[in-house]
Amino acid sequence: MRTSEPPSTGAAPAACPRPGRREGDAATTLAVLRRLGTGPRGLTEAEAEERLVRHGENTLPTARTAPLLRRFLGGVRDPFTGVLLCLAAVSAAVTSWGTACVLTVLVAVSCALRARAGRQADRSAAALHGALPSTATVRRRTGPSYTETREREVPACDLVPGDIVRLAPGDLVPADVRLLRATGLSVHQAALTGESVPVAKYPVEDPGGPGGPGRRAPAAADTFEAPHLCFQGSSVAAGSATAVVTATGPGTRFAAAHGTDHEHGRRPGGVERPFDRSVKGVVWLLVRLMALTPPLVLTAGALLHRSSPESPAFAVAVAVGLTPEMLPVVVNTVLARGAGRLADRYGVIVKRLPALHDLGAVEVLCTDKTGTLTQDLPALDRTLAPDGGPCPDALAWAAVNSLVTLQLAEVPQPDPLDEAVLAAAPPGAAERYEGVAALPLDPVRRRSAALVRDGRGYTLAVKGAPEDVLDRCAGLRTPDGTAALDPAARARLDRLVADAADEGLRVLAVAVGDRPSRPRPLTAAAESGLTLVGFVALRDALAPTAADALASLARRGVSFAVLTGDHPGTAARACRDLGLTVAPEAVVTGDTVDALDDTRLAALAARTTVFARCTPEHKARVVRALRAAGRTTGYLGDGVNDLPALRAADLGICTKDAAQVAREAAGVVLATKDLTALSHAVAYGRRASANIVTYLRITLSSNVGNVIAMLGAGLLMPFLPMLPAQVLLQNLCFDAAQLTLALDRPPASAADRPATLRPAGLLRTVAGYGVVNAAADLATFGVIALTARGGARGGGEAAFHAGWFTENLLTQALVMLLLRPRGGGTPAPVRAAAAFLAAVGVALPLLPAGASFGMAPPPLPYYPLLAALLALCGAALAGARARGSGHAAGARGGAGRAEGAAPGSFGPGDGARARQMTADSSASGANSSSGVRSRSESPCSWW
Ligand SMILES: Nc1ncnc2c1ncn2[C@@H]1O[C@H](COP(=O)(O)OP(=O)(O)OP(=O)(O)O)[C@@H](O)[C@H]1O
Structure with a gap:
């Protein structure tokens, strides 16, 4: 068959x-x-x-x-x-x-x-x-x-x-x-x-x-x-x-x-995910640096005639010194901790750990409307005849269509519109005909057809999106019989539908066509020459948490795009009721999407909030366009018509009762319909990213400083500045201490803006801090040389190594405390780890164990000079950090100004109502969420 x-x-x-x-x-x-x-x-x-x-x-x-x-x-x-x-x-x-x-x-x-x-x-x-x-x-x-x-x-x-x-x-x-x-x-x-x-x-x-x-x-x-x-x-x-x-x-x-x-x-x-682009991007950058380091060190040594039997081991130790070995452990711990808490507190299930990072990186959240922003529990509001009066016949034929398409489906799966139509139809209205064949709804055709039979012959009953059904009608029913559907009548009907849609109603057109014989097989080609009976208009209430969720996400700098299969008027009204001021004429439809190439679509998508009459492929194209324009894009949807977009997005999000395919495609699943959980999830993602970045910033700044200093010292001194075993020992101490950064508490502001980890930004930042570190290290050489002249206790190389070892661990403890983000308070494990580093750095060279690592106690005058040096280094790091924060705050301030002018943005501090969103329409006719977007045009790069 x-x-x-x-x-x-x-x-x-x-x-x-x-x-x-x-x-x-x-x-x-x-x-x-x-x-x-x-x-x-x-x-x-x-x-x-x-x-x-x-x-x-x-x-x-x-x-x-x-x-x-x-x-x-x-x-x-x-x-x-x-x-x-x-x-x-x-x-x-x-x-x-x-x-x-x-x-x-x-x-x-x-x-x-x-x-x-x-x-x-x-x-x-x-x-x-x-x-x-x-x-x-x-x-x-x-x-x-x-x-x-x-x-x-x-x-x-x-x-x-x-x-x-x-x-x-x-x-x-x-x-x-x-x-x-x-x-x-x-x-x-x-x-x-x-x-x-x-x-x-x-x-x-x-x-x-x-x-x-x-x-x-x-x-x-x-x-x-x-x-x-x-x-x-x-x-x-x-x-x-x-x-x-x-x-x-x-x-x-x-x-x-x-x-x-x-x-x-x-x-x-x-499709590459944000986590792959950022964390893995950083990893590969470092791997390349590490792989280059030993040959560079050996070549420099050979050129300067400083080669010794220990040089290869030293070159390897330098490369190891550059490595943030604990990165995989820190990343996994941070993400697993965040995901666990998110599941416990807000019922948000992160299916893959990197998806938590991706949540924090989302700059634009695309959502479908029906079932996500609305409850998808439609109820009949009214029927409309072509002349605008009531039309019980439209409801009766809609019910026939719903019942037959359900009865003839291999798996009857009533959709909410069909359920609402059947619930509202008078008893027996739907059972008047025998169902013969059906073409079920699909989101591209946007209509369903049922072929029914009674004593007089066959009738095709079609219901669906008014534009699509009217395109297949040749006439319309009037109180006196039928009339031709001429352009004037079509314009009148389009206005009738638009008025109902502007009230937020979901409108279905209902049309019938007598068929002299049974079309075999029943195909879309049979849906022509129909006569419009009328319309059924249904009301679907907004999801109770949708407005608060959008408001909260907007405050976090996330902008939105609503991509729906519904009528532009209905979509615009829903958005207005959620607080976005979107003019009906500013809604972009699927036809416009079709007419644009990828570049122009990307430009349009960057300033548009509502796309209506979208097929699943339109939704996916818009998502791809946003991604192509460099915006990290999430997609929140629950239906089978959202599948291509869920897959095209950087991160797919759905609720637990979404279609099975949607749940499979999503990286994050909300266990409840409470959309405000999403805002918490985004905050958790950003805090997780902030902790990863804090680890990288601290480790790499310190490591880069050490490597520069070691290379510099290698040029200046007749012996190795640090023995390989000493490099590895200080590295192990530092690694152990830095594991506590996975438990760091970033400040509340860390959740304010999309968090993106950019390898280039990382390089710049760690190079800056690294130079400060290296300067402190090199100054230490001078101090040791100065004090050694005054009479080193252990003398020579061993005292030099000890002095540098102490200075290194103390500066690393300083870096841990000073390069953390300001404002979150320093958690006890981080404080304890910094104290541990300082204690090992000061004590080990003085203990007998220090000798087994080739260290001898440095001269006493070294310590006050070291203290002064560390004070200078601390001040330089704090100054550089403050300048960095100031710069970031400036960027935030700029963003805030854009926010003020932003359509679709919420007023500060009001907390709740979406009605405080403001919006304007762009000259191009696209509804302007441009300000919403511009707000997050410069996502926080966290470095
Ligand atoms: N059961 C149905 N019978 C006939 N037409 C329908 C039915 N369900 C939906 N339609 C029509 O198809 C259109 C597209 O439906 P689709 O499911 O793609 O999107 P939607 O539910 O309107 O919105 P969203 O994309 O936000 O979920 C609807 O707007 C409606 O006009």
Whole structure:
């Protein structure tokens, strides 16, 4: 049976290797059912259990938990760890055994920590899967009689070949399946083929046999395009179907195409996420610096004739000195802590830890309207005849359409508009006709059609978006009969709809057409020459927390774009009720989006708040345009029509009761409908980023300073300024102390603006602080030289090394305290860590243990001079920090001014009402949220 015509689909860009055809792909439906030992009524529970044991769970190989040892060894793939391991190997090669041992221990500790963090992340993911189960609707026989069947939800991992499953809009296709029946089915196969446009699928009884509609599949370029097959990894965009499972788990084409290297949640096309751009960008920058350091040091030494047997070990130690070895540990700890607290306090589930960082980086939040900003609980407000009067007939025909499309769906899944229409229709109104065929709603056609029959013949009842339905009408009903739908009448009707939409109503047009015979198959082509009956207008209240959430996000410098499939007037009114002053004519529609190339769309998107009459692909294009313009873009949506945009965004966000596909695509899931949780989540993300940046700023400033000083000293002095073991010892102390920065408390202002980590900004900042540090170090050389002349106790190199060791640890303690962000108070662990550094720095050279590291107590006059030097260094660092903060505050002040003039921005300190948003319309006709955007034009780079 075939119920819909396949639309033509262009050749898809390859997203993964195309698997070849398999035996059975071209067999008849009956032969496939026989081969699988099943029938249209499915398997018994006992058969399913037995097959589950035989075939194993329907999960991908990599979805299973990796053993701890494999995780441990996998840690070496981290670039930092890899570089440390290389440095250890080089040290061993130059017989610097101490360095090699210390580096190997560091690598082992880093790998162990990563393995532990990975296992914890997997456990959280498993817990999340428990909270957001992936299920499938399966039909199983309840007894051997073939007549008693039952449909129930089972975990998708329990499906076995031969199971009969039902597919509905928003479902993930849970395994490889062959279609038995389908109604208006189209699926997203982007994860498999890279093609973003949904593909029509329909059953074909004999794909290899002679022609005839529904009997033979058109020659498909590859397996994924076969119309009668759907594959794990795809999802239902529209329509519904019944299908038999042909392969599960590792046997699916998805597993074959991706091998064991598949990562759940990776987006097709490999869109780079903000975390990858920032933290990983910083990591790679450092890896390059570290890799360059040893050859540079050795070359400089050779050129200046300062080479000694210890030079290679020293060069390696310098590179190690540059490394923020604890970065992976700090990043994982910070993100895991933030995600845990967010889940506990606000019910926000962060599916991947980096998504917490991405939340903090979001500059523009795109949202759909229905179900996110509104409750999606529509109720009938009124009916409208073409002349503006009441029209009970429109409601009756709308109810017929709703009932038949539901009755004939493979999986009846009433949408809220259909439910509202059926609830409002007079009893019996919908049951007057016998349903014959239906074309379900899809978000591109924006209408549904039902072919019904009574004693007089066939009637096609169509309801949907007024523009789309009116385009298919030739006439309209009048009190006297019918009239032609001429341009004047069309203009009048458009105004009627626009007036209702301006009141915030969702308007559906209802039209009918007599059909002398049954159109076979029923396709969109049959929806023409219709007669407009009238309109039904429904009211959908705003979500109670939406205005507060938008206000709170606006105060945090996030700007918004509402992308909806609804009417421009309805969308504009909803935005006005939420506090944005958006003129109806300023709303951009999907048609305008179509008319623009990517560059012009990016410019328009940067100054537009409301996009209406958007198809799913329009939403995704707008999101891509914003990203292309350099804005970190989040997308909040709950429906199957939001899937492409959720995937295109830097971060997808949805609520827990969103469509299954939306939950899969999102990186963050809100466990409740309370949208204000999102503002808290953004704040947590920014604080997490602030802590990562604090760690990097402090570690790198100190490390860069040390390296500059060591190189400088290498030029000035006849011996190594610090022995490799001393470099590593001070490094270990510093690393241990800096772990406490993961527990730092950033100031409240850290959550005020989008947080972006920029490698270039980092370089500039650490270079600045590094020079101050290096100056202090080099001044220390002078002090030591001066005091040593006065009579060093230990004398010579050992006293020099001790003096520098003490100075280094004391400046590092200073850096920890002074380069933290101001205003958050210094938490006790950070204070304790700074005290520990100072104590080790002062005490070790004076203790016998100092001698085993090649240190001797420095001369006494060294200490008061060192104290003066440290005071100067502290003042210089504090001054530089204050200048940096002042600069940032200036940027914030500028942003604040833009905020004041910003359309869509909230007044300061009022806290709540969206009505305090102000907005104006741009000359171009786009509704101006330009100010909202300009506010976050310079996101905080945190350095
Ligand atoms: N059950 C339905 N029957 C007929 N037409 C419908 C039905 N549901 C929606 N429509 C029409 O299709 C349009 C687009 O619907 P779609 O679901 O894409 O977006 P939306 O629900 O209006 O908004 P959003 O994109 O904000 O979720 C609606 O505005 C409406 O005109």
